Amino acid sequence: MTSAPKLSDQLCFAAYSFTHALNRAYRPLLEPLGLTYPQYLVMLVLWEDDGQTVKEIGDRLKLDSGTLTPLLKRLEAGGYVTRRRGREDERQVIVRLSDEGRALSEKAAQVPVELGCAMGAGLGEIAELRERLTALRDRLGEAGCAVGEPEASQG
Amino acid sequence: MTSAPKLSDQLCFAAYSFTHALNRAYRPLLEPLGLTYPQYLVMLVLWEDDGQTVKEIGDRLKLDSGTLTPLLKRLEAGGYVTRRRGREDERQVIVRLSDEGRALSEKAAQVPVELGCAMGAGLGEIAELRERLTALRDRLGEAGCAVGEPEASQG
DNA sequence: CCCATATTAATTGCGCGCAATTCAATTTCG
């Protein structure tokens, strides 16, 4: 048996390469804004709710401080956010939009439009895909399985 | 207008966080094999067709030499592959499995089974998702759109 | 044959992602 490629692997590679393609598609749209895609995600989170802690941002984006701390420092260096220790709890660092960071949302409004257009997918398909991927992601986050029955594999 | 999150952004984040979740799910399965997920992908490609050039591997995985060269050197250091300049065309580097690398496919056979199980998705759902993601990825790789009509956006 | 152009890998530099560790602040509990 030549170890044929398994379908679950193929799905994983599809997701992997789709994500890279997304990144490449976002790059030229975000570069004029001075943002990378992960930085754009942080800005989306802050545009929705300003003044969140590093922990809260990390919970939303599923990222930890090892990723966020240097990223936020770059956003701060770019003048889009401020980082200040909380008064109540000095362990926390509260991230706030600067005026420039708030203003950036205007320029960024076109990004998802162009992206959705580049994908050329209908509203329904996008919504369905999003739900399935999110559901699978959350299931992956759980315990896993006891490797009992070989299931959902086979190319 | 508070710049509500757009659906296309949500799909992109779903794909982004799904891919990270996949990576986390693969890690404990691949760590005993001494592989990272991208290294595993290269091994899958080589198990399917041994003796490919860096270019060919890159075409299949959509990766360039900047990513592959150091990765392949690590696989070589780990004893799984050899890298040798081609005799016909000395620009090319041909990557071949070592005996150990070939033997690894046996141990790796269980990986997609466990992964598919952890996702807990049916064969049909997996196949459909894979097709859609691949189609979207390929569409993203193309020209894009003329930003005419706002379409496929809106949260 | 020779030179301009192409192609192929390797290299450099930067920004993630994440595990592991460290440190300070806070909470819990004896």
Next chain:
DNA sequence: CGAAATTGAATTGCGCGCAATTAATATGGG
């Protein structure tokens, strides 16, 4: 109250991904 446990962020180290550059080899036209 005070020691231990917990929490939040920062730091370190490593492996991608990719743009940009470089170097070596191959190819095609004059």
